[in-house]
Amino acid sequence: MPRRSKGLSATLITGALLLASVGAGGVAHGAGVPAPHGAAAQAPAATRSGHATAASVTTSPEDPDGDGYIPVVPAVTGVTPSTQDPPHRYFHEFQANCSVTRTATDDPIVYPQQPGRSHDHTFLGNTTTDAYSTTASLEAGATGCKAPGDLSAYWMPTLYNGDQRILPVGPQVIYYKAGVTDYTSVRPFPKGLRFIVGSPMQSADEFRHHPGFVEGWECGDSYFNTEFPATCPDRADVQLNIRFQAPSCWDGRYLDTPDHRSHMAYPVVKPGTNDNVCPADHPVALPMIEFKMAFPVNGDMSKVRLASGPGHTFHYDFFNAWDDPTLKALVDHCIVGGLQCDARGYDQTHPEAGAALDENYELP
Template sequence: MRIRGRTLSALLLATALGVSALSVDAFTAVASAPGDAPAVQAAARSHTGHVMGASALPSGDDADGDGYIPANPQVTGVTPSQEVPPQAYFHEFQANCSVTHTAPDDPIVYPGRPGASHDHTFMGNTSTNAHSTTASLTGGPTTCNAPADSSAYWMPSLYKGDQRILPVGPQVIYYKSGVTDYRSVRPFPRGLRFVVGSPMQTAQEFRSHKGFVEGWECGDSFFNVDFPASCPSRPDVQLNIRFQAPSCWNGLYLDTPDHQSHMAYPVVKPGTNDNMCPASHPVALPMIEFKMAFPVNGDMSQVRLSSGRGYSFHYDFFNAWEERTLKALVDHCVVGGLQCDTRGYDQNHPERGAVLNADHRLP
């Protein structure tokens, strides 16, 4: 076990809080920052149960336990596209998935350690648990509209008091282009996984996050970094959030120790309003956007996430799509500049047809 670069105070703090030494990396920045000890301890306590970079043991797909899972094959020699494609306002499809179960598990941050995380609400693959791997997820049963999408999606559970509030029905998960040259987007490699956002982020960090779209909203209340004090008590009002994932990949790793640094958000091309991938992460992948709706309204004073306040919202993605189906949807809808539903059909361009049949399968 390596402790290079960790401070002794962080190690002692983590030990005192009952946190594994494997999780010390995430505490180091907190413990080393200016401020008094009580503030540091409070911050550490509030995030126990989901510490980024905590998986430093051999498990699942990470045979040597160093946190790096190499892609096979690795994608090299890619130059970020700076081309301007034909105008297409939309370049997306949906992968709508329903809630499957809840559990205090996280196969990305705490692989092989059931119960180590705060409670998560899982969607998509029905088998997802702390022991999930690329092999175990691939081809597994799913609540997504397309049977080929065996991917795992999860987020911190939402509560009102002690009552867990689960989204009802299929939740909208967009797959879209995050770069101007939508023609350069390619499918996710199987086994790619990452965490979007952080349970440790502050309200300001949440608001300024590159994935922030509209924050928490309900009724006529928008752009909230924390839960609104109240929402209209009407049957048609739910609590909503939209949050986008990074869509540029370094081409080398399916995961990294912090579960984020192998991915990056697009950057603006100098002198333009065009988005492109940075040179460090040149491979353009679909940009996932969660659009979640929770059936809760009225007095919101007791609403919380299992990870803390509303601005601790984050989510995880573990790709296990059947590769031919994902490629067909990406090529037709994203690269093709269409606004597709879950079948890969754009009602504004019926002449382009659909990718999937009525059963959401490739013909």
């Protein structure tokens, strides 16, 4: 996506209005909801009491001119989407097991430097994530993930049952997988990459047919739900679950763009094959993140909702702050190596391959 002139971006940003309704539990994320793929610029607007106001340029230490573009230096050039078909491996993944660290009405991607502007979010991973988070601040923080090297921030709209927050308990499963057929072409995330998966403004139909949709909301024997099931089995072993996958092809140019999406894309099917490849304008294959969240709620689900609204408004955010050598070791060993790894980078079915990290989840 070509970079627009700063003058044009500023005009679009300052002159735009976004109408959004206030979701139960907080101010609507829709106020600064990323525009559809390819839209010109983010147009954050205040939406308290449901009223939209004229947007203004938002600056941050990483985007001082407030145009929404954060270039990567140096840019990754000369990459052609791989169409190779390596030896078949059923798995090429590892887990990042991360616990909830806090909830807050902050969003450092959509509303940087604006605490309290968002609807309520549940944060996992980095323990310092707030409205003021930058790559540098996350790198200086601590983590709720098993691997100390995973200082990344992950967040999603908070789930409520009535007025009670329902937070995932214990380490949650965040998969890092190959989204393309040539798993050997996957490389680590660039430091500071950030993006949003899904949208709080998507319709139920858009949610159901989103390329990241895996199984929707599920509990007990109920699967592929766009909205929360009316009831779930009232048993201790039953929780509400969702799985949702992120785009994994990068343009190689920007760590963020005004809509927080356009620098990323989902793989496409190569014509005449069943192979997944990156599109030509997003040629760099990165790990595909998959959220697999479990919420301890069951029984009567009639009052269950998200801070962003109904079940179909589910979305999540990712801000990469991994220690570079640790992430590279896991990507190379587990994804490129065609293994099914835990958070140590160990595949129980292939013990001969060893682990990428030691018993403390650190590089040996």
